[in-house]
Structures are given as structure tokens and as C-alpha cells.
Amino acid sequence: MKLRFLPLVAVLLAGHATAQEAVFQTKSLTPEAALKAAQAALESCRKQGYQIAVAVTDRTGLLQVLLRDRFAGAHTVTVATDKAWTAASFKTSTLEFGKDTQAGKSMSGIRQVPRVVAAGGGLPIEAGGTLVGAIGISGGPGGEADEACAKAGIKAIADALEL
Template identity: 35%
Template sequence: MSPSKQPFFKSILTNLILSSAAIATLSPTASLAEDVIEEKTIGMELARDLATEAIKACREKGYSVSAVIVDRHGNQRVAIRDDYASRFTLQIAEEKANSTIMSGLKSGDFRAQRGDIRPELNHVNGVLIMVGAVPIIQGGIRIGALGVSGAPGGEKDEACAQVALEKLEDRLLF
């Protein structure tokens, strides 16, 4: 190759290397994402036991309810409907739990704090801003949510959910 063509090819090669480096640097997968993500989420046995305990707590007070557990992403893990609870209580319980996943708060606390946008949030598919759901936290990490529906008032639903958390708190510690 003639000496006069060497700078031209060297320039092209340098630009290709710099362009490749710039693309790699700007690529979201190269700079922001991880190839493997580890996370805590609620297991089936704990989800089942929490839902069962919430239903038992409401039964003791004379209420027939449904209890739904969703994982940290709002995916249903367990749904249990007591014998006399209407089928609609399953949907309401799940949507209450989803509002807790969305906010990180008890659904009643979220309802109280965000009255300014509550009507709009109730139009989000799969979310219902009503009292009756609590976050499930293990070791400081929200691993899911428990929603209850069917008692005469959301505060009674929430109380049953809280009883379930307290009853199984030893399984939620580190």
C-alpha cells in the first residue's frame, strides 16, 4: 500500500473504533441493564398461608371474604374465596392488593394521601383504590401484597389482613 493511502485507511479505522465505542457506551443494555437480576418475592406456601389466615380472621368476626396475594410485580400468587363470599370479592381483593404494590403503602393510606388523583387511579386496569390491602415485607423488602374484600367496610378487611401478617410474622423476619 502506498504511503499516501495509509493515513486515509488509518483515519477510517480510527473512526470505526470510536463509533463502536460510542455505540457501546450509549447502548442502554451496555450501561444500564444487568444480564441476571436477583430479587426476593413471595413464595407459594407463605402466600397460601397468609391468605388462609386472613380469611380465618374475618370468619372469627362473622365475615365471609376473599383474600388475594400478589407478588412484588402485581402477579397473582394465591386467591382464596370463603364459602359465602361473592365472586366479585376476588377481583376487588386483587385490585386492592395491586394498589398496594403500586404505592408501597397500605391501600387505605394510599387512598387517604392521594385523594387528588384517586378517581383517575380507579380507571387504571387492575387497580382499585380502596381500604383493605397491606404490603407484605420481609427483611425490609416488599415481596408482595395481601388484599381482602367482603367484610362490611374496608377497615375490617384491612384488620383481617393485618391479623394474618401478625400471625405469620416469624416467617417474615430475616
């Protein structure tokens, strides 16, 4: 009798393996974590005398939080959002991305893609080695300054990101 059920068990187990391969789970920032990172980045820049905009996106580059200081330039909203989008899309620092895509490099043409910003200030946000979001800053006196503020934003949520 027990041998009759063996083929049925094999079929059920095979079906379970197929179902697991058909779906996957992802992690993304909560709105609360995104807001905390944005507020910390904004405060870091303020302490240095910079009026900036900060954008935090989910893992796909869709905007979750946008904060703009009262005297930040009008352009900073779009640039910060696009820096975060670039960091999420390419899963890299936009400062490094800018160096890797300079004229004469094999990937220089990627700079022509709409929304791509090859200037410092955008960083991916990772938890347990997985991309969960990105942060972009615009308005500091250069890409390095923007990136420092973005790092401050990530540092503010680092404990919550540990999985």
C-alpha cells in the same frame, strides 16, 4: 514480571463490577407463605362473621393464592385481587392510598387506572424493608375491617419474614 499482570487484574476487576451492575436479585413470597397468610386472613374474618375473598400476590402483583369463603360475594374475587395488586404496585396500604388520592388531591387521577382500588383492605408484605408480596381482602363491612384481616394474615407469617 509482577507489573505485567497489574493491567490484567485491573481489567478483570472492572469486568466484575460491570457484571454486578447488570443483574440484581429479588426476594418473593413462597407459595407456602402466601397460602399461610391467606388462610390466617380468612380465619380472622370468619371469627368476626365476615365472608370474604383473600388474594396474595408476589412482589410484582401477580396472583399466588386466592381463597374465597363459601358465601362471599362474586365481586370479592376481583376486588381482593385488585387490592393486592394495588398494594404491590404502589407499595402502600390501599386504605392510605384511598385517602391520598381523593378528589381534589394531586394524584386523584390515578384512580382511573384499570385495576387500581383506592379502598382499604390491601397491604404490601415486606421482609427486611423489601417488598416481597401483597395481600388483599374484600367482603368485610368496610375497608378498615378488610385491612384488619389483611394484617392478621401478615402477622401469621411475620416470623418467617424476618431476614
